[in-house]
Amino acid sequence: MLTINNLSANVGETQILRDLSLTVKAGEVHAIMGPNGAGKSTLGNVLTGREGFEVTGGTVDFDGKDLLALDTEERAREGIFLAFQYPVEIPGVSNMEFLKAALDAKRAHQGLEEMSSVEFMKLARETCRQVRMDQSFLKRGVNEGFSGGEKKRNEILQMMLLQPRLCILDETDSGLDIDALQSVSDGVNTMRTPERGFIVVTHYQRLLDYIEPDFVHVLAQGRIVKSGTKELARELEAHGYGWLDSEVA
Numbered sequence: 256m257l258t259i260n261n262l263s264a265n266v267g268e269t270q271i272l273r274d275l276s277l278t279v280k281a282g283e284v285h286a287i288m289g290p291n292g293a294g295k296s297t298l299g300n301v302l303t304g305r306e307g308f309e310v311t312g313g314t315v316d317f318d319g320k321d322l323l324a325l326d327t328e329e330r331a332r333e334g335i336f337l338a339f340q341y342p343v344e345i346p347g348v349s350n351m352e353f354l355k356a357a358l359d360a361k362r363a364h365q366g367l368e369e370m371s372s373v374e375f376m377k378l379a380r381e382t383c384r385q386v387r388m389d390q391s392f393l394k395r396g397v398n399e400g401f402s403g404g405e406k407k408r409n410e411i412l413q414m415m416l417l418q419p420r421l422c423i424l425d426e427t428d429s430g431l432d433i434d435a436l437q438s439v440s441d442g443v444n445t446m447r448t449p450e451r452g453f454i455v456v457t458h459y460q461r462l463l464d465y466i467e468p469d470f471v472h473v474l475a476q477g478r479i480v481k482s483g484t485k486e487l488a489r490e491l492e493a494h495g496y497g498w499l500d501s502e503v504a
């Protein structure tokens with residue numbers, strides 16, 4: 256589904272990603288761990304085509320398409336979704352309006368009609384229940400005054416409504432209490448299907464007890480330096496990243 260080959264990218268003048276390669280097949284969950292500043296969020300930003308991130312080399316193939324040739328909106332329509340490490344607030348736009356607009360844009364791309372308000376509200380309420388989020392959040396401005404954990408839950412709500420093909424979760428577990436971690440994980444697990452892939456960026460083994468990854472990768476200094484199974488996450492939790500330095504060298 257996704258083949259990243261020798262991807263290099265800059266932020267401003269600084270090279271962040273260096274010849275990063277990663278393949279995600281449909282149905283797989285890939286966890287990405289790694290030290291602060293390694294380039295994990297940069298990878299998500301580059302894949303979604305966020306402004307300010309310049310690709311300087313390499314290729315990204317998504318479902319046979321050249322992903323890097325598409326703009327941000329086209330990538331979203333193709334089914335790439337990023338749950339932000341730091342979700343943005345959009346005061347003045349209700350969560351409900353925002354979600355419906357996003358969903359309708361996706362439907363239009365698939366040749367489907369706009370959803371009726373009644374139909375949408377039914378779906379939105381049901382999805383709120385699934386992520387155990389109070390329905391009152393639908394009426395508030397997007398993330399406006401939401402706590403850290405509420406913002407992360409809201410990202411998952413958005414993801415569950417949009418049903419993307421490739422879901423990238425950037426530290427969605429950071430700042431979550433145990434209950435929120437459980438409902439976010441449940442949300443992800445209900446979305447695991449043979450057609451969908453996940454890239455889950457996390458610092459904590461704990462999340463991977465709930466969302467069992469097929470593969471675990473370490474991203475350090477802009478590239479994948481080690482890949483393994485969920486056992487690798489346990490080793491990292493026990494020993495940190497220092498022991499990798501000799502292997503990488």
Ligand code: ADP
Nearest residue numbers: 266267271290291292293294295296297298307
């Ligand atoms: P990670 O998510 O692995 O902690 P990031 O991808 O956020 O790391 O950042 C990688 C490096 O790129 C860091 O050194 C960070 O300071 C730098 N960086 C990321 N975004 C920007 C930006 N918009 N402007 C300047 N530097 C940035």
Ligand code: MG
Nearest residue numbers: 290291292296
């Ligand atoms: Mg970080």
Ligand code: MG
Nearest residue numbers: 295296297340
């Ligand atoms: Mg980050």
